[in-house]
Amino acid sequence: MAQPDDYGFSEEAALLKYSARKFFKSNFPTDKLQKMVADNPDSARVQISNWDKALWQQLLELGWTLLAVPESADGLGLPAVAVAGLVEEVGRAAFPCPLLATLNTTYVLAACGESANGALREIAEGTTATLALTNRAGSWQPEDTEVVASEGKLNGTAYFVQDAGKVDKFLVCARKGTGHSLYWVATDAPGITVHADAIVDLTRDQAHVDFADVEADQVCEDGLKALGQAFPAICTMLAADVIGAAEWQLQTTAEYARTRTQFDRPIGFFQAVKHPLVDVMIQIDEAKSLVYNAACAIDHEPKRAAEYAHMAKASASETAAFASSRSVQFHGGIGYTWECYVQLYFKRQKHSQMLWGDAAWHRGRLADIVLGKVS
Amino acid sequence: MAQPDDYGFSEEAALLKYSARKFFKSNFPTDKLQKMVADNPDSARVQISNWDKALWQQLLELGWTLLAVPESADGLGLPAVAVAGLVEEVGRAAFPCPLLATLNTTYVLAACGESANGALREIAEGTTATLALTNRAGSWQPEDTEVVASEGKLNGTAYFVQDAGKVDKFLVCARKGTGHSLYWVATDAPGITVHADAIVDLTRDQAHVDFADVEADQVCEDGLKALGQAFPAICTMLAADVIGAAEWQLQTTAEYARTRTQFDRPIGFFQAVKHPLVDVMIQIDEAKSLVYNAACAIDHEPKRAAEYAHMAKASASETAAFASSRSVQFHGGIGYTWECYVQLYFKRQKHSQMLWGDAAWHRGRLADIVLGKVS
């Protein structure tokens, strides 16, 4: 099936995207974020990042977490391009919330078949969730999970669990016999211990989670198949978050370059500032075009979704690194301070850069598809 | 053995270097080079590049080709740092001549032991020579040679033979039984056919050479060992040529940036020109420091010579590419023309960039030394 030229990005999708932007602009300006998450610069602080649950409740009521849930499970079944448009705005606001984690979980559940319909319905009703499947070494291949299921119980530890401190449920990938299955379990179920990681990113939280004889519902027998099918969406949505955040970095730095004066000129006069900022813009645009192409492939050309999602996340990872670097450098001394908001996005972006695979990792997977694997 | 802090770069070495620079400045200005090698832009022209044999004869008489010949074979046995200093000046002048080819051959012969003393003495007497050992695929591993020796006769083809049209002798690496040996043979010996390649570089020539039952003198039994021992010098001398040429590119482009005016300013005012030119300078300086470090290691710390030579050539290859690219770009329309001298250096440098291994290839070998090979 060919892709529609306009990505299938409908008026409804545009409305969703721009109302989200407006919502954050009114309700969550960056100074609010700074006050919320950067109140204590001591690295020995308590590590669960603060977040605005009341605001999140409003978004839940607006139905954000059920956008991606299939209609068959009482969701809205919106196309991936529409969801990506929304996620871009969440990234632009660097809004701390479990939306991305819940969307990732939703895409995996939706790839599980009927057995996961119950879990999907919970999400449609407002339950939030995150994936627990990464090993201690940070492998993005879920078959490397260190959690084991036997006799219906989970044991082991999942690492790098995103926004674990904000969600209601874990979707756990566990080794079972010679295969891997997926389990659905409440974050406060008996036998679960959530250890918050001390992370750099102030706008998200992360944990490693111990499972000790935890009873959990199996929602999918062939977990790797479902995860593989959902992986393009996971990468694409994170990439959408990155380009939104990068656009904030670009615009904020350009604004500073328009107003900060040195040598009797706004510093944007100097090509040493102007041209790298243009290159940031170019990098963002590349990533953004690739994000919507990948999202559209998820909707219309699933055979090429993996290929395009690798392109999108590779490009977004480069964008995250480059936009962050230049945002601090061009803010000069002030950019190096805790009080300057660019640090918030810098840290979020460095987190996103590596999350679910960095640029080189995705290019390696892409090469296997385009050029064939090397035996 | 530790390296001397000053690289062992003696006053004698400095004298040699600066007299060479002066010699080229007086006798071989760039307009002379242009007239000599760029008289015919048609790519269907005869492919042996023109060169000034009379001038070369003067340099032979000055003893340039016997500088690297060991004293035991009637040469001067100068340290590699002194030779590198001279080669840098040859590169700066982009002087078409078989010096580098002869030096490479000299270093290999000097690593052969007594059996090669006769050949070395020929070089000390003014014979020029080049290495013939590369296969059709351009492998820099001499064990891949396509020339075979059996019953004292050579058969096969050597590719990418440098300055084959200017030299008297070939030093051929040929497979013999299960090993590889080196053979010394006149370029016009019976059975040899030299096919000039149509190459981009106007300042050098290159050929593939057919050997059909060619009788040749074996000068070394274990050819790979000698080639391996000489390889750091081969790479380092080519890197020295590159940094000399790159310095010409830098200074010529900086001069243009000081004088060419646009928007009522010399274009060097604009940081889009100024900063990349500074980056070219930085890249040259890195390569140059690494060249003298590698040359000094050849003289004083042979165990680390390979490691440092890989660094030097990797850095020089990057320098060749970057300095060339910026020299054309910043000369603008005029830089894109045949009449502008930057094209001569651009083409020589692109040739040098790949010759004896490009940057990635050398970094791969370096990694094997520093990090250990990957099994």
Next chain:
Amino acid sequence: MSESDSKDTPEQAEFRQHCRDWLCDNTPAEPSFRLPISALEIMTEEQLKYLKDWQKSAYDAGLVGCDYPVEYGGGGRTNCQRIANEEMHRAKTPYMPNIIGLGMAAPTLLHHGQEELKKHLLPRLLSGEDIWCQGFSEPGSGSDLASVQTFAQRDGDAWIINGHKVWTSLAHFAAWMIILLRTDKTEKHGGLSYFVVPISSALGQGVTVKPLIKMTGETGFNEVLFEDLPVNDGLRLGGLGQGWQVATTTLLHERDAGELVTPRSGGMKNAASHNADTANLIDLARKTQYNGKPAVQDPLLRDRIMQQLIRETGLQENQRRARVPALLEHPARLQLQNKLLRSEIAQETAALALEVAGASASLYLGDENAPAGGQWPLAYMSTYGNTIAAGTSEVQRNILGERVLSLAKSK
């Protein structure tokens, strides 16, 4: 990458079918002689004739000037040129020789020309009977285009032109030139006017064309000297002193952003006989041995080839996204990147191809062992034409920083 025909309008769908049918029967056979890498390097009459014949037949079939009004020799269609170009690309047709006419002169004429001029000039331009060239740059006016000095002195109803244009591609074959002239020495931008002037008919009578040679060894561009050439005022486009504004239309088209203003008149953009693109690069990497195995298996080269594929796909997708306003942060932001990115990506791809080729990258046109016939070193050098001409990459970044990010002007 993506098919783009699922959203054709009925008119587009019907037209696409027409193109396919016609191209199936009429795509010309490869010539017996070598074609240059692009129309800008046409050197011989033989090459020119072959390419002019192709343009004429495509024009007659309605594949050129599709979206131009019928009264100017166009097809009178809407948004169909893109369809024709896509189908010609798919059919691997040759490029069109009148690249400057189609790409720059026609949209400028359409936008700014007087009715009579348009009727007179456009049909012969579209059919390729008249080759056009562009007289903007001068020895002292490259990046700083508004500083042109070639002067038009008023003389009754006419102007007398004296001066020196340079880097003038196709001037040696051109019937007409679009030209930026100084009509007032007291003002910089405001002292410029824009004309169309006959070239071939004035050779030796006020116009001299001298070929220049490119670093590749090819010819194709020229110096053009004007000595007391009289030009009628009726050949002026736009008002007196309005030359800079008219030139802006030309430049937008030259820099792949013309659709912001007027439709393109036809012909594929930047068509070349050997594209410095990843498809060709991958082909090279499959055929080349590197470190004793196929280059396409080398992990570092794989990574760098993917970098180029990603950049190239990103640029294609930019062009697609530019048509979806809801996904744009600024109306001109993507179009103004096109020329910069196209030229720089091709330059990097060609540079990488030389590394893939390794020692063989030394081999040039005419060498029997040269990979792809030596086209890669040629392509690599040619890319500098593109990062320099039509506004250097440095100028493009200024424009983007100033027009899109509203940063202070750098000059």
Next chain:
Amino acid sequence: MSESDSKDTPEQAEFRQHCRDWLCDNTPAEPSFRLPISALEIMTEEQLKYLKDWQKSAYDAGLVGCDYPVEYGGGGRTNCQRIANEEMHRAKTPYMPNIIGLGMAAPTLLHHGQEELKKHLLPRLLSGEDIWCQGFSEPGSGSDLASVQTFAQRDGDAWIINGHKVWTSLAHFAAWMIILLRTDKTEKHGGLSYFVVPISSALGQGVTVKPLIKMTGETGFNEVLFEDLPVNDGLRLGGLGQGWQVATTTLLHERDAGELVTPRSGGMKNAASHNADTANLIDLARKTQYNGKPAVQDPLLRDRIMQQLIRETGLQENQRRARVPALLEHPARLQLQNKLLRSEIAQETAALALEVAGASASLYLGDENAPAGGQWPLAYMSTYGNTIAAGTSEVQRNILGERVLSLAKSK
């Protein structure tokens, strides 16, 4: 990389042996508490005391101020500080807390100070009893340092200072500050004068120090406010209106090019508890799994680690080559690159370390699973201090382009 002791002079050789012997017995044990990444982030009295004790003992042993005259508390030697630094580096000693005093204030005092001031201030500076800080930058004067506004109003034999300095590392512990002041509002560069002013003794009496927090979460730099602080004219270095020339000495030292002017007074440059260098990077790559195998076996990471090793070795070799005039194209060309390259190479090395660490790069100080205790993300962020402070990388490139390549000034 290279041993550099084979060419020691007899004096150097003997001194080197002295250093080795002394360090063998006197290199202090690691403290029980965490030391910050460099002297610029000293936060607690406990850290300060440990480091001051170390500097004092090294000073007493003759390893600080080696090349400074005996009458100013120095060792009276020639070209021996480098030997001491090399041996301290080899012995893995801590860094010295009075980094700004040793690195910038001392050479400036030595070059420009009056005899009496030098005798009074240098011994306590070298021993670390007096900590020094630098008052150059202001909120409105960063890259454009010559625009400083902090004003000194003449008042008989004294000056009354009012203004606002910023990014002042170590001000919270400093006894003295070197400061650039405006003594004339009518001229830009020519209106500046250079003073040394007492800080700790004037706290609350015209001087206020307010801590700033870095993006890393650390403190260490400050704002310093001056309100009617009287300063005696005898504390001026250099002539009235000659402040810019005096500051040039300080800046050359701050930018690792000071040896062009005056000897360094001691202490290792840029010493840090966790260096963003390839030795540490390789260590990380050996310990980290990447794609299911040790990162050190990944071909792409190997290539990039080698890129950093090559750049780092090149910079070291630049410093060596700078001492061999016959191999220089320009006398200051290498030294003026030092600060730029050191900071940018470290930034790239740290950025690469984060990619090597992958998912674990998210883990910060205090996380039990963080590679190298979370020092890599800290080091990466810290490198921006270095590409921004002491002249941004952009300013450094201007200086190189203008002073070495003689290109037109960009401002």
